[in-house]
Amino acid sequence: MNDPTDTPTRLRYRETGKLHMDFHRTINGTIGYLRKNFGREVLDAGFRRTAHDVYRAIWDELKAGDTRQLVEHWRYFFGREGGEFEITEDGDEIRLTVSRCPAIAYLQREGIAIDPDFCRQTIVVNAALAEETPFEITTEVLGNGRCVQTIRRRHDSE
Amino acid sequence: MIPSDHFVRYYNEVFKVLQEMGEEHLVAYWQELGRLQITALAERFRAGGLQAVYDYWERIRQEENCLGTLTLTEDYFEFQMHRCPSLSKAQDNDATACDRYCDHCMGWVQPLMEEVGLHAAHDIHSRTEPHCCLRVYRSAGEAVEFEREARLLCRPYMEAEERGIQLVKRPANPEESEE
Numbered sequence: 282m283n284d285p286t287d288t289p290t291r292l293r294y295r296e297t298g299k300l301h302m303d304f305h306r307t308i309n310g311t312i313g314y315l316r317k318n319f320g321r322e323v324l325d326a327g328f329r330r331t332a333h334d335v336y337r338a339i340w341d342e343l344k345a346g347d348t349r350q351l352v353e354h355w356r357y358f359f360g361r362e363g364g365e366f367e368i369t370e371d372g373d374e375i376r377l378t379v380s381r382c383p384a385i386a387y388l389q390r391e392g393i394a395i396d397p398d399f400c401r402q403t404i405v406v407n408a409a410l411a412e413e414t415p416f417e418i419t420t421e422v423l424g425n426g427r428c429v430q431t432i433r434r435r436h437d438s439e
Numbered sequence: 440m441i442p443s444d445h446f447v448r449y450y451n452e453v454f455k456v457l458q459e460m461g462e463e464h465l466v467a468y469w470q471e472l473g474r475l476q477i478t479a480l481a482e483r484f485r486a487g488g489l490q491a492v493y494d495y496w497e498r499i500r501q502e503e504n505c506l507g508t509l510t511l512t513e514d515y516f517e518f519q520m521h522r523c524p525s526l527s528k529a530q531d532n533d534a535t536a537c538d539r540y541c542d543h544c545m546g547w548v549q550p551l552m553e554e555v556g557l558h559a560a561h562d563i564h565s566r567t568e569p570h571c572c573l574r575v576y577r578s579a580g581e582a583v584e585f586e587r588e589a590r591l592l593c594r595p596y597m598e599a600e601e602r603g604i605q606l607v608k609r610p611a612n613p614e615e616s617e618e
Contacts, residue, residue: 293533301502310475311453314468320591323456330452331441334534342589358442384440402441402449 291350292337292357300362305384306393324398325405332409343414348375348432351410351418356428359383373434385426390428400428451529453459456538465539466599467607469546476547477554484555492516492557492575515585516575523569530569541566542595549596558582562589 315324332341333340339350352368355377359366362383369376388395400422407418407430441449457464484491493511496518500507506522525544530535550557552559552575560582563571571593576582586592599606 294440294445294448294531299502300443300502301446301499302443304443305500306479307472307475308441308446308449310471311450311468314471315453319460319464323460326456327449327453330456330534331445331449335445335448335452335532356454358444359440361444362442364440365602382440384443406441 288354290357292353293336293350295357302362302383302387303391305387306383306391308402309388309393309396309399312398312401316396316398321398321401324401328405329409332406333412336406336410340410340414343410343416346415348416351432352377357376375432377430379426379428381429382426382428389426403428403430411427445528446562447525447528448532448534450543451532451537451540452534454540455535455541458539462599462602462604463607466546466595466604469543469595470545470550470606472547473550476551480551481554484551484557489516489557489575489577497590514577514581518573520569520571520573523532523571526569530567536564539595541571542593544571544573545593546595548575549594560585560589562591563593564590566591 308434313326315327316384327367327368336354342348342350344371352375355366356368359377359379363386364379364382364383366377369378385395385399388399400420404420404422407420411418411432415434416432417435419433453468454465457468480495483495487494489511492514493509496516497509499505500509500518503524505520505524507518507520510517510519526536526540529540541563544563545559548559548561558576558579558581559573560576561571561573562585574582574585576585586594596606
């Protein structure tokens, strides 16, 4: 089996070493705190800034019509955290099908109540990454740690 | 999913969002982090004392890939951080680091230690260099002695009060408190 840490990379961030999965608990708590006290606009502001500023390298490449760093980011980090997923390409569409989200699996294993907006981190980051690019990136949450994330070229961008 | 590896960069963005809304909101968020950590750790620390504190940070040292040295004595626990992975990531970042990034650490540690009857003191050395020294004492007096020698003491709640920031009394879970 290939070790993803051995392959050449175009990733701006590519951590190695051990994982502190309990950070998913703090994200879960933070999401609930921000929504309940300030509403979704403030909750989403943190995700949007993460997409545009932290993931600037991915966003810049998407603006230039290049999806490769985002796809490598998906493959590397879902693999590193032990997720079960498949990435498929069909024409202008790239699809990430997650059958076991490692973040959700961790919270379930620890008996932590999952905030109803937990998956908003994925939905909003994907939507923000697609802004000003020739792509739309959709997130279909299927429940119980399953989702489908799809990058497709916008017809109006052609 | 924001990968656990990237949590601190997301966290750093949350700090900046709240700071732009008003420093009191950032301070209130540190209090919430303290509440979350009390839920997760207080029982363990109360039962196991400084040894449990040491065991917790030994796990953190490994999982977060810290470069640091842990020491346990009869009187205190010490984490001498040589390279903090958290501030290092906030700085190795296409976004800018929050200027009060380091304060979040004592922001959750202090309420937790107060809850379990221990006394934390944190010399962060600098807010722009990823090294610091955290000590947790049994005795409040010895913690104060350590603080006197600090190069840059981190006491975010006291400092907020000194800066005239009104601490927000906010229920952690308003939906629960309405019941």
